[in-house]
Amino acid sequence: MTNRALTLGEAARLVSGSLHHAGEDDVVTGVNTLAEADATQVSFLANRKYAKDFAASKAGVILLAGETLPEAARPLIRVKDPYLAFALLQRHFHPDVLASGQRHPSAVIDASARLAPDVDVGAQVVIGANVSIAAGSRIGAACVLEDGAQIGENCLLHSRSTIGADCVLGNRVIIQVGAVIGSDGFGYAWSGREHLKIPQVGRVVLEDDVEIGANTCIDRGAIGDTVIRRGVKLDNLIQIGHNVDIGAFSIMASQVGVSGSTTVGQGCQFGGQVGTAGHIKIGDGCKIAAKSGVAGDLEAGGTYAGIPVMPHKVWLKVSAILPRLPGLWGKLSALGFKS
Amino acid sequence: MTNRALTLGEAARLVSGSLHHAGEDDVVTGVNTLAEADATQVSFLANRKYAKDFAASKAGVILLAGETLPEAARPLIRVKDPYLAFALLQRHFHPDVLASGQRHPSAVIDASARLAPDVDVGAQVVIGANVSIAAGSRIGAACVLEDGAQIGENCLLHSRSTIGADCVLGNRVIIQVGAVIGSDGFGYAWSGREHLKIPQVGRVVLEDDVEIGANTCIDRGAIGDTVIRRGVKLDNLIQIGHNVDIGAFSIMASQVGVSGSTTVGQGCQFGGQVGTAGHIKIGDGCKIAAKSGVAGDLEAGGTYAGIPVMPHKVWLKVSAILPRLPGLWGKLSALGFKS
């Protein structure tokens, strides 16, 4: 039993839930899936696809929404949102590692860089001139922080990420392995003989609580900044073009591409492999299904799908019709509609 | 003539083929394309698109399927599968480099790491605490092996790849440049005010004979493991979400995205840029055409295409009809069907 163990009473209070069929003082030490949990672990039912695993689960206690399933006579914590409750418990059992001022001797840190005393710096890191890193931040192995990069408090840079010259990270920003913050935007003018590169002189600004996925690339602004606002979460292998502005708390799944100078509103959700044109505006709260293509502005609050996007409800009908087109075509052809 | 040179007799035996119109003792020293091969080289005809290059080829001998083309009076090795025969000869002429225990002095190797004596470690590498690396493995320049990573025998990590904490590689695993094994999965719960990060505490397990492409990302499990089973080959820039399970010998072309908790069967083939939803099951032996979108479970053995996928045969008809829709639309509109 680790010192992070919880009694069921403590666990229920931590997730604002009510305990049923169990003793307040029984103890759990971790979280696991319904199928894998044992009697010392909490589990949860948040996705109906896993309801089949509920009855057979050996979990010590199960987090369950109030309205889900007839109540079984087994240890339960009833909560409003089992997935959120799972998250809260998992965060309790796996707290963040704290910075402790470790500096690996192989790291190359420019004399002009300003690091708070407790900042951790891993092996083979490169920190350029005039970089600043605030208290509590941890820089993973082999990261490169180019000249003038500014890192806020309690950031975590996983290994092999690059923060480009003069780019800015707020507080509690997480950068996964291999991410590139501040690559050059894709800007050329045709001279009549060649594509002439336009110097990309803006920055990338990542506000507080942003997380950037592995090998994701965020281009610096051509002029002015590319801005990822607070609480935005970007998955792996995403491309964000120069001068894009992504509104607070928007979330994008992997392999999305947002073209240059496009503005994405607050609280948007993009499925994987979505692509957008440049110089467009996507309103607040838009939900865009995986693989969609967005060619023009989108009104706030809509749910969209397709290439190019249409309202999701329409797309569901279209996608049901598509595989039936050959049958329709055959009948129409027989009637002389061949085109 | 290198010591890897072969007589035509040896070459024919190595590929289980029969030699025609050539002397057993003539010698070849390498493999090349029909267009580029000279008299000291073997070539092959495996793709009908290149049949036009056959007659003019200057190759010393050509690998040919038994049933392909009327037999020309030139040196041939008739085999069942010319592409496999080409592979076998190319592997003969270009054998793997063997590990020899080289350790570059710039590498940072934690004192608690356990490396077999013959393991090679390149320049600027970082090997964390309690990492283990078995005999015959080679770690390329600037790789990062985080604490607790386990590497099997005869693995090859190309430069700048990262193996995350506690992730496991079997034997003969190949990791291309920049690949990320064990990035955090994309897991958040909405607290009502922000996306709360769920600690991702599982591992990635790559079984024997897996190959992972350049800049491909494989997320660690949220709880439990992401598993890539033996003999799986993943191309470049692929995204594999947390808790995905990919069955043995499946193969995926570049830029595929597999969302979290999805199970892919054995022997599947995915074309480039395919995307799948999360929490679905794709049966054994499925073939999915490039750019397809998979939203739900797929039965084993099927061939699929489209967004969302349908049987490939249906998709072929649909895709032939799509460009003819405007003509049909015009005729129907003229008859008053305007909708």
Next chain:
Amino acid sequence: MTNRALTLGEAARLVSGSLHHAGEDDVVTGVNTLAEADATQVSFLANRKYAKDFAASKAGVILLAGETLPEAARPLIRVKDPYLAFALLQRHFHPDVLASGQRHPSAVIDASARLAPDVDVGAQVVIGANVSIAAGSRIGAACVLEDGAQIGENCLLHSRSTIGADCVLGNRVIIQVGAVIGSDGFGYAWSGREHLKIPQVGRVVLEDDVEIGANTCIDRGAIGDTVIRRGVKLDNLIQIGHNVDIGAFSIMASQVGVSGSTTVGQGCQFGGQVGTAGHIKIGDGCKIAAKSGVAGDLEAGGTYAGIPVMPHKVWLKVSAILPRLPGLWGKLSALGFKS
């Protein structure tokens, strides 16, 4: 005022434009957007979407096409191509940094490598045996140049890029962060029991003036070379398969995938997330819309869209019909056409 400042007369001459409503000797020191520029800066109107910002702009002078807008009584430089003029001025204000022979002591440079005296080498770099780097080139932090790589004059490798063994860069090549030049191509032959890896023994050749985006991957040839011809610009997260040949001055937006042995002509333009089959020929000057899928050869000079591609004009009609299919379907069903 920096020594890069220009009088308006100088600026107009640099862009081959004519100055209106302004004094020849007024001075500008930089470029900015219409919305952000101040009286010391040049701005430009190149995209009609930003015409609304013209009247309110505080820019010292504005670059404008001859035929654009009725001439306002404010400082203007009339030019043929405002975007090109902007590029020329931005290049004046932000000249390239020149190499000066800096070698960071943490870099690992093999004794057999040949570097011109003025070549810059950043921290934590790895330069292998028999690498050559010509005059004026700059190698960013943590780059890996494998054995036998050849780098031409005045190249710029941003941090953490890899140039694979024996790969060749011409002059003035730019490599963004994390790019992989010379990963193994995706080549296997099924042995009946496993996917047998085919050694990938060709090279990548990047000709003069090529630029490669962040985390983009270019596979080396299986046999022979993958060739990216002069002046080609590839954006971030692109995949180029083995033995691809991309013609001079072609340009591809992010997340494009070109499959093995495909030939792309000169002066082509690919939108983001385009994918192509392998072993096909795309003619000179083709324009392919974002997200398209190319399954076969394309004639030179065409503009294409869709999955699979069709002429762009047809695709525009098809994409307008798709969301109206449910209405048509309903009417036809009512008439007994249900299929």
